[in-house]
Amino acid sequence: MSVHTQTSSPETIQSVLGSKARKRDWRKREVAVAFVFLAPWLIGLIGLTLGPMLYSLYLSFTDYNLLSSPKWVGLQNFVTMFTSDERFWVSTRVTIVYVIFGVPLILIVSLMIAALLNSKIAFLSGYRALFYLPSLMGASVAIAALWRQIFGGNGLINQILSYFGIEAGSWVGNPDTALGTLVVLALWAFGSTMIIFLAGLRQIPAELYEAAAVDGAGRVRRFLNITLPMLTPIIFFNALMVTINAFQAFTPAYVISGGTGGPVNSTLFYTLYLYQQGFAQLNMGYASAMAWLLVAVLAIFSGLFFWSSRYWVYYGDK
Amino acid sequence: MKWIRRSSGIAAAAGLALTLAACSGGAEGAGGDSQDGTGDVSGQIAVAWWGGEARSAKTNAVIDLFTAQNDGVKVDGQATADFSKYFDKLNVQAASQSLPCAVQLQGRQVNDYTKNDLLMPLDPMIESGAIDVSDIPKSVLDNGRGTDGKLYFLPYGAAYDAVGINTTLADEAGVGLPEEGYDWDDYMSYLTEAQESLPEGVRAIDSNGGRPNFFIGWTLANGKSLFNDEGKLGFTEQDLTEYWNMWETVRKAGVTMPAARTAEEPTGPDQGFFATGEVMSDTIPGNALTPATETLEGQGEGQEMTTIPFPSGPAGSGNALYPSGFAIPVSCDNVPTAAAFIDFFTNDLEAGKAFAADNGAPTNTKVLEALIADDSLTPTKKHELELYKQIVESDPQAIVFPPGYQATFESSFKRAYEDVSFGKSTVEDAVKQFFSEANSSLGT
Numbered sequence: 095m096s097v098h099t100q101t102s103s104p105e106t107i108q109s110v111l112g113s114k115a116r117k118r119d120w121r122k123r124e125v126a127v128a129f130v131f132l133a134p135w136l137i138g139l140i141g142l143t144l145g146p147m148l149y150s151l152y153l154s155f156t157d158y159n160l161l162s163s164p165k166w167v168g169l170q171n172f173v174t175m176f177t178s179d180e181r182f183w184v185s186t187r188v189t190i191v192y193v194i195f196g197v198p199l200i201l202i203v204s205l206m207i208a209a210l211l212n213s214k215i216a217f218l219s220g221y222r223a224l225f226y227l228p229s230l231m232g233a234s235v236a237i238a239a240l241w242r243q244i245f246g247g248n249g250l251i252n253q254i255l256s257y258f259g260i261e262a263g264s265w266v267g268n269p270d271t272a273l274g275t276l277v278v279l280a281l282w283a284f285g286s287t288m289i290i291f292l293a294g295l296r297q298i299p300a301e302l303y304e305a306a307a308v309d310g311a312g313r314v315r316r317f318l319n320i321t322l323p324m325l326t327p328i329i330f331f332n333a334l335m336v337t338i339n340a341f342q343a344f345t346p347a348y349v350i351s352g353g354t355g356g357p358v359n360s361t362l363f364y365t366l367y368l369y370q371q372g373f374a375q376l377n378m379g380y381a382s383a384m385a386w387l388l389v390a391v392l393a394i395f396s397g398l399f400f401w402s403s404r405y406w407v408y409y410g411d412k
Numbered sequence: 413m414k415w416i417r418r419s420s421g422i423a424a425a426a427g428l429a430l431t432l433a434a435c436s437g438g439a440e441g442a443g444g445d446s447q448d449g450t451g452d453v454s455g456q457i458a459v460a461w462w463g464g465e466a467r468s469a470k471t472n473a474v475i476d477l478f479t480a481q482n483d484g485v486k487v488d489g490q491a492t493a494d495f496s497k498y499f500d501k502l503n504v505q506a507a508s509q510s511l512p513c514a515v516q517l518q519g520r521q522v523n524d525y526t527k528n529d530l531l532m533p534l535d536p537m538i539e540s541g542a543i544d545v546s547d548i549p550k551s552v553l554d555n556g557r558g559t560d561g562k563l564y565f566l567p568y569g570a571a572y573d574a575v576g577i578n579t580t581l582a583d584e585a586g587v588g589l590p591e592e593g594y595d596w597d598d599y600m601s602y603l604t605e606a607q608e609s610l611p612e613g614v615r616a617i618d619s620n621g622g623r624p625n626f627f628i629g630w631t632l633a634n635g636k637s638l639f640n641d642e643g644k645l646g647f648t649e650q651d652l653t654e655y656w657n658m659w660e661t662v663r664k665a666g667v668t669m670p671a672a673r674t675a676e677e678p679t680g681p682d683q684g685f686f687a688t689g690e691v692m693s694d695t696i697p698g699n700a701l702t703p704a705t706e707t708l709e710g711q712g713e714g715q716e717m718t719t720i721p722f723p724s725g726p727a728g729s730g731n732a733l734y735p736s737g738f739a740i741p742v743s744c745d746n747v748p749t750a751a752a753f754i755d756f757f758t759n760d761l762e763a764g765k766a767f768a769a770d771n772g773a774p775t776n777t778k779v780l781e782a783l784i785a786d787d788s789l790t791p792t793k794k795h796e797l798e799l800y801k802q803i804v805e806s807d808p809q810a811i812v813f814p815p816g817y818q819a820t821f822e823s824s825f826k827r828a829y830e831d832v833s834f835g836k837s838t839v840e841d842a843v844k845q846f847f848s849e850a851n852s853s854l855g856t
Binding site: 159160161162242246247263264266267268269352353354356357358359370373374375376 | 496500503504506507524525527528530670671672673674675676678679819820823826827830831834836853
C-alpha cells in the first residue's frame, strides 16, 4: 500500500510485484491452513448441526414415525398443533408461566446477590464460589432427583414445616405447586447470571458514586440513578439469555415428573412435550414442527427485545 | 455459557432423526436368502436386551456358553439398563436399519415393529427345525404373535402381574391373605377392611386407577376384550366408567394413597411404596418379588411380602402373561446364527440355569422344572416360578397388543385417571377423553 508513494523504478516494481505474488501465495496457503484447522468444526457444524436442522425443517412438514420413511403432509402438523392438540396449548401455557415468573425472579435475585458480593467483606471470594456452586450442578439430573427428595411428601421441607406444626402435602406431587418447585430450582442456580452481573458492577466507575455521594445521594438513589442505568447492557444480555434458557427448560421437569410432565400436566414444558411427541409417541414430524415453531417464536422474541433495547439500554459511548 | 450448551442440545434433539436417516442404507435386503434359519452358524451377530447389571451378567454368561459351543461365532452384546430407553434406542437403530440380529421384545411393543415390516416371521424357522418350540406351552408361545397371527418373537421368559401383599401389615391389620378365587369386589372390601387397622401413614393400596396392568386384569376377569380386531379399544366407555368409579370409591374413603403422593412415587417395583412398606398391597410383576423383597428387608422393619394371582371374575382368571423373547429383524445379515442363538437361549438347559429365570419364568417347561428342582434357587425365586406354573395351568389368554399401545394407551390411561384423582375432571369426561386419545392413535 505504501509503495504507491514511492517513485517506481523497474526493479522496485519487479520486486514489489514479486513480493505481492508471494504474499498472495502465502495468503492462499494461510487460508488453506485455516480451513484445515477449522475443518473439524466445520464438519461438525454442517454435519451435526446445520444438516440435521435443515432436515428437521423438512421433517416438520411430514408424518414421520422413525420406523418408516417420512410422508409429506404439508402444513398438517401446524394445523393440528393450533386447532386440535389440547396438550400443545397446555405445554405452551406452562412454559409461559414458568418464563414469566422464573425470569424476573432469577434476574432480581442474582442482581441482589451480585450487589451484595460487590462489597468489601471478609472471605469474599469464598462466598462467590459458594454462590456459584449450585449453578454448576443446577441443570444436572442429580440435583433434579434431589429436588424430589426435598419437596416430596416426606421430604426435607415438610419435615422442617412439621417441626413448626405445619402439615403440608407433597410439593412436587401437587399440580398447584409442582411448577413452583421448578421455578425455585431454576432460581437456585442463579450463579452464572450473578457472575456476569458482578463483572458489570465492577465496570462502573467509582467516580460516579463519589460524585453522587458528594451531592448527597443516598444508597437507594445511587443504585437507581447510577447502578441500574450503567448496568443496562448487562441486564439486557442476562435477560435475553435467561429467557431463552427458560423457554428451553427440559431436564428438571423431565426428571422430577419422570418424563410425564405430571401431575396433571402441571410441569409439561414445551420441550418436554416435544420430546414425548418425538421419542415416546414416535411423531417425529410433529416434534420437528414444534421445534421449529419454538425457534421462530424465540427469534421473534429476540428481535423484539433487541429492537426495544435502543429505548432502555444505555451504552456509555453514546 | 450454559445457554450455548442448551441450544446445541435442542438442535441435536431436533436433528437426531435425520442423522439416523442419513446414516441408513446398506443392510437393506440382506438375509433374505435364509428365511428358514438354516445354514452356517458362524460369524458375528449383535444381541440387544434391557436390564440392569445382574441381568446383563447372566445374559453374558449365556452368550459365553453359546460361543463356547459354536466355534468361530462372535456375539456382540448390547445392554440397556432402562426399559423405555431401550426402546428409544431400538427405534433409532430401526430408523437406520442397524437393529441387532437378536432383539429382545415383549408383546406390548412387537406390533410397533411388525406394522413397519421390520421383523422376520419365525414360523418358517420352526418348520425347518432351526427353532424348537415343542417344550413351550401354546398359550405362552402365542404371546409372541403379531396382529397377522405369525410368530415374531420367541418367548423365553414369561412375566406375569401379581398382587403383592405385605403379609406383616396384613396380619397386623387382622385380614391375612385374600381367599383363593377372590374377585374384585372381595379385593376392594379386603383393602377397605384392612385400612381401618393399618398404622398411621400406611395405606392399603396405591392410587391405582391409572395403572394399565390392573385394568387389563379386570377386563380379562370380566370377559371384556381390551382391543378389537381393528386394534382399537375393545371395551366400552361404560366398562371403564364402572372400573374407575370402583377406584374412586376406595380413594375417597382414604384406602388408597393420596393422588399427590402417587404422582411423586418413584418408578420401578423395587422402589415404589409397596417395596418400602408404605402400602399394604399393590400389583407388581411376579418376577419383581425378589428385588422388592430385598428393598423391604432393607427398611429394617422385619416385614415380609408375598405374591398371589390377580382377582378372578365371571370369565375366570384375571392373569395375563407378558413374555419377553428375542426377535430377528429383516435387516439381519446372519439369520442362521441368530436363529441358533435364540433357540439356545430359550431351550438349552444349561443356558436356562445360567440365566436363572431373571426375566420371568422360563417358557420351556423342561427348563422350568429343572429350575424349580434346583436347590440353589432362593425360596422367593421359587415362589415366583411356582405362582407362574399355577397361572399357566389356568390357561391365560394371550393379548395381542396393537401398534401404538406402548406410546399412547399407557400414558393416556394414566393421565386421564390422574385428572380424575386430582379432581380436575369427572370420571365420565376422563373416560371420553381417554377414548378419543387412544382410538385416534391405536392400531394405525
